[in-house]
Amino acid sequence: MPAHACLGVIAPAGPPREGTLEQAVPMIERLGFRAKVFPGCGGPSFLGHLAASDERRLADLHEALCDPTVDAVIGLRGGYGCTRLLDRIDRAVLRRFPKPLIGYSDLTALLALRQQLGLAGWHAPMPASDWHKGEGGWADAVALADRLRSGLRAGDALGPALAPHPLHRGRAPVRGVLSGGNLAVLVALLGTPFMPDLSGAILFLEDVGEDPYKIDRLLCQLRLSGALDGLAGALLGSFTDGDAPDAVLADYFGELGIPVLAGWPSGHTSPNLPLPIGIAVTMDPVARTVSA
Structure with missing residues (x-):
């Protein structure tokens, strides 16, 4: 991604825990990016376990993808709610704006839909789920930022060589x-x-x-x-x-x-x-x- 890229922050699943939404923009800026937070991140929550109504969360996803100032879209946190949106997501918008989508946990559903369309995404930590959790959480945020800046080239290692494990199987790549x-x-x-x-x-x-x-x-x-x-x-x-x-x-x-x-x-x-x-x-x- 370009220098000072903008991360569009959406909440397609659960509401942020108390005090975490306020930390999102400062953390994104500390990583060297700009931030644009979409309205559903601030609620009002729906059914107690969704960040906002289905309509608001769906609109935020579409608007973040279509917004020319947004370079990549990141989930605020997981929880539950993405599967409620799957049959309403405009696939034409996904194809027209193949921006990186970043998140994990409940966002597995969104990554799966994008994969059906031949679009890759990042299974990666999110601001209100992980980044604020001490040195380890912040180190994960930095690792994500480094990967977004450097991109991914053929042959790049996705992580360190693993230690031996009793579940390991296989003799050939x-x-x-x-x-x-x-x-x-x-x-x-x-x-x-x-x-x-x-x-x-x-x-x-x-x-x-x-x-x-x-x-x-x-x-x-x-x-x-x-x-x-x-x-x-x-x-x-x-x-x-x-x-x-x-x-x-x-x-x-x-x-x-x-x-x-x-x-x-x-x-x-x-x-x-x-x-x-x-x-x-x-x-x-x-x-x-x-x-x-």
Whole structure:
């Protein structure tokens, strides 16, 4: 992105927690960008768990994309609400203004829709979810800003080589479109027109607050739907605020016979490195790296 690029801040999902909205613009400016906050970020909230009405949140998304002063669009935070917008989003606007979309968690749904249109986005930390959380949260914001400024070139590493992990599988590099995001949100797209095609994909998954039996139920639904058939590989991020689901993950992904890397530093924790959803990447299970 150009120097002093403008980030359009929208709240397509949940309302910001008290005191976090006020920090968004100063943090964006501290990173060297300009900020434009769209009205839905300030509410009024709807149904108690949505940042604003569906109409307001949808309008903010469309307006941020169409606004010539906005270079990229970033979600204020996750929560829930993006799936309520999917069938109302103007795909012509998405195609006409293919600006970077930045966010994760509930924004997995928006990234999936864009991927269907051949548009990439950044699975990355957001101002009111992450950036304000001490040194780690701010380091993640800086890492995102550095990536936005530098762009992504063929061969660029998406993160450091991983430490050995008992879930690692595979002996040769594989290449596929990086897909996925939050496991629960992705599973909620099954049976809808908005579930991305995972054939030949490298599937990235992370989640928060889900104990192993819930991870089991979600992965079972993916398996029964056929969504796990034909994967090129799996990249497993953080699974936090619940008992470690390693045994469940090993049970599902071990039997697929595909390369697997686990412990990738992205998800509802820190570090939360930006990942380009919707572009082809190479995963090397021996070097334990992922690159563009």
